[in-house]
Amino acid sequence: MMNTGSNGTMTILANTNETLKGTCLGWEVSKWLLTYQPPYMWVIFVLGFIENLFVISVFVLHKSRCTVTEIYLANMAAADLIFASSLPFRAISSLKKYWPFGGFMCATVFSMFRLNLFSSIYTLMMVSIERYLALVKAMSIGRLKNPWWAKVICGIIWIFAALLIVPNIVIRKVVFKKELNTTVCVTDKSSQHWFIVPNIIINVLGFLVPLVVTSFCTFHIICVLRNNAKKQFKKKNKDKKATRLVLSVFLVFVMCWLPFNITIIITTLGQLKVFIPCTVKNVNSFVHHISTYLAFSNSCINPIIYSMVGNQFRQKAKEVYRRLLCKGLDRRT
Template sequence: MAEIDEMTFLTTPTDYSSYYDSINETFSPCEEFDLSFSRWFVVTLYTLVFILGSIGNSLVVFVLVKHWNQTNLTDLCLFNLALSDLLFIFSLPFYIHYMVIGDWTYGNFMCQFLSCSHQSGFFSSIFFMVVMTMDRYVVIMHAHGVARYRTMKTGVIMVTVVWMLSFFISLPAFIFANVTVEDQDTGCYYSPENEGWMHYDLFITNVLGLVVPMLVMVICYSRIIPTLMSMKTAKKHRVVRLIISIMVIFFLFWAPYNISRFLKFLYSQDLIESSCAWEGNLKLSTTVTEAIAYTHCCLNPIIYAFVGQKFMRRVLQLLKKWAPDSFISSSSYRSSRKSSVGSRSSNVTSTIIM
């Protein structure tokens, strides 16, 4: 397979290059594009995402498991967000191997399993970010009315619903993923029975993966920020910066890829003028923006966990047991404890900065 889009088999969101190539026959075939740079760019970035994402999210899981007896609803969401990101990046080594050698060697079941697990990890990660946003909104804006409902039992039910929803949304990826042979190359492709399932994947990725989460963040945080600014707490400016960072980072990492996919869909439907330049640019932009979007799972531990004083205090406690004192100064540890005590001055800010 000469083109990078056809090398990346089925990722989440699913690659449609072979589908578009087959239906876009209104003009003569374009010359083969040289996307070797994109190929090795993706391989390098996927490798970094796998290493950094595994370390960061595994550390979150380990710390929360170690302090499981102190877990609250926020911790439960954070724990499952880290699990979602780990599930998401679990398949990256298989993708990297496939892109390097150009053949799918893991069989049909692994093709289906990895496709479904990758997509389930993607949607569950998005959904848990939405749940954490809504939980912050409810706690800050309606603190007295919902306190009795924020129990671990409620959290377990909510987590179960999110995982089940993510799995059912991703089920077509398992059903329609198949190993096929094209030009003596074996690949794992999303091959649905009709065009409707192609549109389904694009729709749920754009709407549930970008539009809905972005709307929830904008609506909730636009109400939270004025409330925070009206409070007399030294933490409010830091919290507002964190909130804005969450929204901006999410949009910058995922919007370009979703826009590229949507433009590719318009191109396949002849709603954009057909040209070799457009075809090459769309393939290049989809490949590059997809790889960049995947790096978001490396940032989730930083955005949602490591900025919190409570979590960092736990990490420092853990590292003090693992590492020599020369690597972790006692002054840093005491500073973390003081910051944590100071954060208790506001239950609202501590809801956002753990």
Template sequence: MTSTVYPDYDKYLQALTGVSNSIEEQLHEDSNPGYCREAACVITVIFNVIIFLLGITGNGAVIWITGFKMKKSVNTTWYLSLALSDFIFCATLPFTIDNIVKNNWIFGLFLCKFNAFVMTLNMYSSIFILVIISVDRCITVKFPVWAQNRRTVKKASLVVVLAWFVSSLLSIPSVKFREILNKSPEECYAKYEDHHKTVVFVRFTFGFLIPFLTIFTCYAILIHKLRANQMSKSTKPYKIMTILTTTFFICWLPFQIVSVLELDRSVHNSAFKTAQQVSATLASANSFLNPFLYAFMAKDLKKKCYSFLSNIESAIDEETRSAFRTTSITSSVDNKLPTAV
């Protein structure tokens, strides 16, 4: 693999996440416009096209099913928001693909900022929704009576709006520090100046560390409660959530690690460039995986494989009904426990 491929990947990483090298390093990159001819570049473009097609189709199906076909519930509200976040991200991928292919940003400053904002928003909103689902599961099991009386679609929608609002605030740096480098070819890059460490710290803390600790704590409480009530057979409502969370962290953990390592300029070699390529591509892959996870978690996949939409609806609906049964069982067990005098 030749070194001429790396500038293309740097642009791809910048467009995906808002992380970039300093302006001085940008000026040293190859400024000759050209098209994607290297094998690695072609593979990256093909992979992004696949993510775009599958992401738009799969997440669009989930949005249609949870938003229009299924009965409104707290669970469908969570998964509708998650699918909407991934759908918006996938919808912006053509800009990134065009930038990789042409090695030139032709869409102007507004779309440069908007593209970076949407991609950062997707990261925050996705993990925040997963945290919300984990906390919701924990409350449902720990306080079943309260959850049954107070857990409403209206309140769930309000929580989702709040999560999107906070995600938007945390994504502002991607807009503020995004600029167009006026040379031939033009580049959409992040000019962080002295704020690079702060941006990476905030993204790692709020986009990974705190969500990870929160989800881990919720799962510890869930496991303890379920075992205490001898409900080990009633864990089905948490399978989809477990898979979604695990997939998210597998896809985003390498990128978070690479982002922190990027602050150390001494590690910027060919191996590090390759790590940037892999981590950025893996992070983007998370946006098309969720709908397929819904489908493959449904019962009797082999019998239902002819109907992908039915699989998605079946998985989400099955979890909704199972979660309700779990709440009822937990409530019944708690009511039978002796009250302390």
């Protein structure tokens, strides 16, 4: 059996046909998912860890002070790095077919997925607001343009994100399954209404609200950039490049996370006893796991976007690692 919907990834509870009796999900689909889950997680871990560590190193080691936008992007890289670091525990558990890391790690590891979502999307929302005020309103936005305040806002985002994952932490338990003769990390379904709270939080506060705000800002930003392009304005070229980078990150974020949120909504409706045909449950269960893998990939796509779209980031990366290379060569000689 697999738990789908509340944990952001599939929790392996068994690898036998008997444990799937009474469920809609067929064994062949389950076996296919179980086969490819661990290697996929290892790939995302390696890529996400190396790439995001590289991004953070560029922003930290460069001589110039980070801009507000760069501070927010570094904050997203930190969120992606933390999430990527949790994937080896999931991969090992999938291979072993049981949870060997104890109750604390069970709650912590399976909450990193949602912590990554909350911290990332609210960081995107704040940087979109900053771009909106700077370009659309063309106004001096005072504290929002101050790098120090950007760091404070990032701290507030992390605190808020941590509060949002508390329900998910509470319902995560390590239990012994007699029919499997092993320990597993599962969500506690003893209270159905409490069980659906994390799903509602992730759909409303973790996606819908920040998505509406960010989309509003993005729409007006695109209009301004289009009008400026028609008028052939060359002013604020750096602002335009930074804005295009933010828009690219936002677009990819929505593409990676929207399918996952849709499957969560369908799962929540099922938990609320809304009738959903078994065929729909089968499709939703399968799509949920695939969309979860797609959401995983967002953690290693962002650094690629920085390198491809972010001209300033590429320049900073060259300067940082050219300097480090020169220092290394000087030490040898």
